Amino acid sequence: MTKPHTCPHSPADSSIENAARRRFMQWSALAVAAGLLKFPLEAAASEAGKVTAVPLQAVRLKPSLFLDSLLVNQRYLFELEPDRLLHTFLKYAGLEPKGAIYGGWEGDTISGHTLGHYLSALAKLHAQTGDAEAKTRIDYIVSELARAQARDGDGYVGGFSRKNDKGEIEGGKVVMEEVRRGIIKGSAFNLNGSWSPLYTEHKLFAGLLDAHELAGNRQALEVLEKAAAYFAGVFDALDHEQMQKLLDSEFGGFNESYIELGARTGNPRWIAIGKRLRHEKVVDPAIAGKDDLPHRHANTQVPKFIGEARQFEVAGDADSAAAARFFWETVTAHYSYVIGGNADREYFQSPDTISSFLTEQTCEHCNSYNMLKLTRHLYQWTPQARYFDYYERTLHNHTMSAHHADTGMFAYMLPMITGGERGFSDKFDSFWCCVGSGMEAHAQFGDSIYWHDAESLYVNLYISSVLDWKERGLALQLDSGVPDNGKVRLKIDRAGNNAPSRLMLRVPAWSEGRYTLRVNGQAQKAKAADGYLALSRAWQAGDVVEVEFDTPLRLEHAAGDENCVTVMRGPLAMAADLGPVSAPYDQPDPALVADVSPLSGFAELPQPGRYLASTTRPEPLTFVPFFSQYDRRSALYFRYMTSAQWTQEVARREKVKAESLALRTSAVDMIQFGNEESEKAHKLVSDTSFGGSYRRQQCRDVRGKGFVEFEMKGSDKPMALRLRFWGSDKGRFNILVNGKLAVQVTVERGQVIDFVDRDYALPQELTRGAQALKIRLEPQHGDTAGPLFGGWLIPA
Structure with a gap:
């Protein structure tokens, strides 16, 4: 098998890098011409970090809806028991678990992903508040992971599992050992019988990185390097084709974690592994400036481009920068709802079709959480106010919506459908991916308020807070009326000789450029440039800056549909x-x-x-x-x-x-799929079938080798079965009547974005004289049947 290329820089490498740089420059030039970007191209290609966020430890929140949310989240984090989240890590290491396993996703083969999120959330909470209990929990969890890891001579540690061919649950290491041998059997979310194991392990990697950086836990890096060596050994055994096949299964931001580990330790091996974790079928089109996102699972893709962004910052890969930037521009301009979120039923649909996908299954929170991470990377290369226009919009309208202000529970989806209901998690029996990303999102609100370069402090978010930046001798207080009103007040408490001389205040796009500005009570006529008010002076303790932004009502239309609008204020x-x-x-x-x-x-x-x-x-x-x-x-x-x-x-x-x-009147019989009463009346039985609701219509689908079977009244007349589909869905299945094949159905993805009724004539020899018909729907070759939104037996 071919080993990954690790030879020194060669002339061939130079030509490849030059080509990559040309592609980056070409795409950037087009973007500038289109008005998407404004920055010096050469500088952007050579400097990965023009501005840097002020350390989270230097920021404390003042009373606001953000502090309220953080405290509610803190309460929930401390209600969770580390030993219960560690259950599978200890169990599959041959140790006795100290706590019973939680329910929901933690009770499935994806178990362990929550612990990684939990570590990250605790680390961010500790950095944001200085809370000692958060640090104590981090130290305990890392020590327990080290204890589990010590039982494995290879350095493996993990909490995920898999269901083998006998239906038995076993530890996840067997999955990776099969991969090492070239056995890669899977789908988008399954690898050798385990639910997204690399995604799950990535959460642990990210949690350990955060525990090290934000909570100062050195042991976290030791545990991580041993685990990284184990997984790197698995990847080393794969040739390029096998590696790409592996990456067809969800792997989170594994590439980002390896590159970050390389940057932190100075070990080039980790960066080389991170580069190998580039999913070419997804990233290469973005490098070329091609939108290949329709019908791809959205959140699977976002972390790949966060990894590409980090690869640019650490390794100077211009292709990576071009890919990350193109992806962000494409998603925010053509796939995003007004709240900043994206995707319907977790998938990107066609570009500029937002108005056709206003459903109860829109906007998975993880997508927005990751899009905000990507936004931070792009902003630090080219500090443009528009990045934080998107960031602020998403933070206020998606992040805050997905966290119940009283219970502290999290929503998986944010329904865009009229009359939709947010479904919030259960404390101890959900543990969806969006519970994990929610824990993190509501522990770190201070991380993007303030940014800096050598001479400037940028204020990008108007969240009431105290900045005590000891490294630069600057302390100030920010009091904000946003989002209730546009009033903002900054008071300098301390300004040493090393303090920035220029204050950059973002002028939000929602103000439509209308604002008033005062410094120490005196009106100022400063004009905004590139989205910022620049105030330069030798700042002194007691200086006060007051700005009031207009917050007019305005209409925004959905991408691609000027007659589908939302009302905005601030x-x-x-x-x-x-x-x-x-x-x-x-x-x-x-x-x-x-x-x-x-x-x-x-x-x-x-x-x-x-x-x-x-x-x-x-x-x-x-x-x-x-x-x-x-x-x-x-x-x-x-x-x-x-x-x-x-x-x-x-x-x-x-x-x-x-x-x-009229249809209800003329039908011989009708079944409402997904409706418990109707299904029971028709004696419905099924396997691998799921009831649900979409666009306020109840439905049921059948997958893989499953089926759905139900009874309907018979008739002596020729009859047809009318089934209702969603127009852009597809599938292949058979219709059986009383155990005999009646119709083979192929449903192609159509252009009609609405409910579609299709009639299937039933052979009369199968229906003649029957008082009742037993109808069975079976997917063909592991495909799908549905979702089906209703079935009517009608005269043919």
Whole structure:
């Protein structure tokens, strides 16, 4: 087998690097021409870090919704028991676990991923607050991992497992030993019987890196280097083709962790391994400036590009920079919802089709968490305010929405559908990926407020906080009314000789360039340049800077659809309040109707930040900040119509209602898939089949070697089975009637982004004279059947 190339720099390498640099420069030049980027190209290609975030340890939060969220998260972190999260790590090392295993995902073969997130969250919490309990827990967890690792002569330590061919659960090392031997059997989320094992291990790697950097735990780096050596040995045994096949299974940000480990230790072996973890079928199109994202699992891809960004910073790979930047530009411009999140049913759909995918399964939180990490990398290369316009939008509207302000629980998805309900986690029986990323996200709000270069301090987020930056002799207090209003006040408490002489205040895009500025009470006429107000002077204790940004109401349209709009105020997406989640919502979507401007009908209510809109139809609605609707239903996106168009829409809705009634009347029988009462009445049984809901329609799908079987009333007339699909779905399955093959079905992904009904004529010899029909749906060759949103037996 071919070993990875590790020879010294050669002329061939030089030509490759020159070609990569040319591609980076070409793409960057195009981006500048298109107005996407503004920076000196040569500098951008040669300098990976122009600005740096002020250390998290130097920032403390003041009272605000962010501090409230951090404290609620801290409470939950301390309710969790490290011994229970360590259960599988000890068990598969041959040691007696000290705590019972948690439920949810921790009770599955992906067990162990939460511990890595938990380590990171504790480390960030400790850095942000100085909390001693967080440090104590970190030290204990790392020592227990070291104890488990000591039982393995190869340095392996892990908590994931796998289900073997006999259905038995066994430790995850057997998976990696099979990979070492070239046995790579898997899919996007399965590798040799284990659920995303490399993804799970990456979380541990990241947690150990954070424990070392943010909590000063030296043993964490020792444990990590031994584990890294084990996995590197597995990768060394694979040739290039095998490695790429392995990377077809989700591996998180393993490439980033190896490159970071190399940067931290100075060991080039780790950087070489990180470079080998480039998934070429995903990254190469981005290097070439090609959007190849449609129908790819979204969060699987984002960490790959974070790794590419880090590769540029550490190894100077210009291709990596081009890939990371193109990916970010593409996702934020063409795939992102107003809250900054992306993807429907966890997958990228077609670009600029946001308005067609407003569902209850939009915006997985992990995606946004990782997009914010990527944003930080790109910003430090080229400090443009627009990066933090995106960062701030996502932080306020997705991150804060996904964390229940009272319970501290986390949402997996943030529904964009009208009337959607946020489903929050259970304390001890969920442990989804978004619980882990949520723990981290709400432990580190101070990490991106302040940035610096040699002479400047950048204020990028207006989050009330205290900065005590001892290395530069600067201390200040930031008091902010954002997002309730645009009032910001900075007071210098200490400014030594080494303090930055220039203060750079980001002018948020939402202010539309309107603001007032005072320094020590005196009005200033400073103009913003490149999104920043630059204030240069010899700062002294007692200096006060006050700025008030306008927060006008405005409309934003969904990418690709100018008639699908949201209402914004400051950084906040505003939503119409549709009532508590305890009351079901089954009404047609409301619309914004006006012949001039729908915002003219918005009147501010006595409670700040709330508006009554007279231009919504069919009735006036109250608008509130979307993030705050934890236990309430919302309407976020609206069709923007004229009065004449609304009249036509009312007629269309009446027609749809009449057609639905006619179908119910004419059908011999009907089953509502996903509805417990209907399925029970039709004696439905299934295997590897899942009920759910999509676009407020209940549904059921069947996967792999599973089936779904149910009974329907018979008829002497020729009959057809009508099945309802979502137009862009695909699948292959067989329809059997009373045990005999009736129809072979192939559903191709269509262009219709709506529900689609398809009729399948049933052979009359299978239905004639039968009082009841037993209908069975079976996927072909491990494919899928559905999701199916309803079945009707109708006259052919």
